[in-house]
Amino acid sequence: AQSVTQLDSHVSVSEGTPVLLRCNYSSSYSPSLFWYVQHPNKGLQLLLKYTSAATLVKGINGFEAEFKKSETSFHLTKPSAHMSDAAEYFCVVSDQGPGRRALTFGSGTRLQVQP
Amino acid sequence: EAQVTQNPRYLITVTGKKLTVTCSQNMNHEYMSWYRQDPGLGLRQIYYSMNVEVTDKGDVPEGYKVSRKEKRNFPLILESPSPNQTSLYFCATKPRLAGGPLVPDTQYFGPGTRLTVL
Numbered sequence: 001a002q003s004v005t006q007l008d009s010h011v012s013v014s015e016g017t018p019v020l021l022r023c024n025y026s027s028s029y030s031p032s033l034f035w036y037v038q039h040p041n042k043g044l045q046l047l048l049k050y051t052s053a054a055t056l057v058k059g060i061n062g063f064e065a066e067f068k069k070s071e072t073s074f075h076l077t078k079p080s081a082h083m084s085d086a087a088e089y090f091c092v093v094s095d096q097g098p099g100r101r102a103l104t105f106g107s108g109t110r111l112q113v114q115p
Numbered sequence: 116e117a118q119v120t121q122n123p124r125y126l127i128t129v130t131g132k133k134l135t136v137t138c139s140q141n142m143n144h145e146y147m148s149w150y151r152q153d154p155g156l157g158l159r160q161i162y163y164s165m166n167v168e169v170t171d172k173g174d175v176p177e178g179y180k181v182s183r184k185e186k187r188n189f190p191l192i193l194e195s196p197s198p199n200q201t202s203l204y205f206c207a208t209k210p211r212l213a214g215g216p217l218v219p220d221t222q223y224f225g226p227g228t229r230l231t232v233l
Contacts, residue, residue, distance in 0.1 A: 009155065043226045044205065090157060094222075103207075103222055105150075105157035 002027040004093045006106035014114045019063075019078040021109045023091030026072060033074040034092040034103075035065055044090070050074065061085070086113045117142045119225040121206050127231045128196060136191045136228050138206030144223070146209040147189035148173070149181065151202040152227075158205065164189055196232040204228045 007022040025031060035047040048059025055067040061084075065076045074091060091106040119140045128134055138147065148163040150173075160173030164183040178200055180192040193200060206225040 006157075044224045103148075103158075103160070105159070107155055107157040 002031065002093050002095045002104050004091050004104055004106040006089075006091050006109050008109050009107065010110045010112065012112040012114060013081045015083055016080050019076070019081045019085065019111065021076040021089050021091075021111065023074045023076065023106060024072055025074060025091070025093045027093055027095040029095035032094045033065075033067060034094070035059065035063070035074075035076050036090045036092060037087050038090065038108075039087045047076070047089070081111075081113045083113050083115065086111055117223070119206055119208055119223050121204075121225040121228045123228060124226060125229050127233065129233050130197055131195050134193050134196060134230075136193075136204060136206075136230070138189045138191065138225055139187055140189075140206075140208045140223070141187065142208060142210070142223065143186065144208040144210045145186070147183065148207045148209075148222075149179070149189070149191045150205045150207065151175065151200075152205060153202050161191070161204075196230075198232050200230065201232050202230060204230060 004025045011021060013019055030052055033050040036044045037047050038044050047063050048057045048065055050057045050067045058064045063076055063078045065074055067074055088108045088110050090108050092103050094103050122137045145166045149161040150158040151161055152158045159175045161175055161179050162170055162173050162181040164170045167183055167186050170181050170183050183189055205227050207222045209222045
């Protein structure tokens with residue numbers, strides 16, 4: 001079984017300040033972990049993914065995430081927020097064990113960026 | 116260009132009027148799936164298909180049907196839509212290694228279909 005918890009439904013930051021979006025997961029098998037972003041009225045776009053290689057993963061638009069197995073976390077960070085980062089972010093877990101689900105989505109974190 | 120297409124992109128309908136949302140992919144992927152997205156709930160899987168003629172229920176299958184008669188298409192059918200099926204729907208695909216597990220990599224999403232049932 002797998003699950004993912006996004007600890008904040010809303011995060012608000014000022015432009016130019018760091019971003020931290022928190023995600024905890026559980027998985028019965030070695031998981032793959034993803035962050036997707038969805039801008040208003042747009043589809044889902046992959047930001048970055050972890051698939052058992054380096055634990056610090058760099059993605060697009062300056063985002064990165066660190067896989068911490070001991071903490072079962074995969075938090076998303078960015079050193080300096082930009083207005084265009086305002087969107088909804090989804091943490092996603094996928095384990096390769098048998099069973100029906102390939103992906104489990106978190107409930108999403110809406111990021112607001114204040115000028 | 117590799118893509119997943121959905122039609123229609125927007126639909127407003129009335130309770131009880133049967134509808135079909137189509138999903139088509141040109142990547143020869145074996146695995147296809149339907150999700151619905153609702154505020155505060157993230158994406159929840161409705162149905163998925165491991166291959167042609169192989170379909171199974173996801174987390175929220177009630178009120179939906181699917182079929183997989185050919186590899187590239189995976190339509191979502193609402194026989195008698197109700198207002199609680201008003202949602203944003205995404206189709207997604209994923210390749211499988213020959214004879215092996217699903218590739219633990221990017222899942223390709225369609226652009227979404229916004230459905231309103233009055």
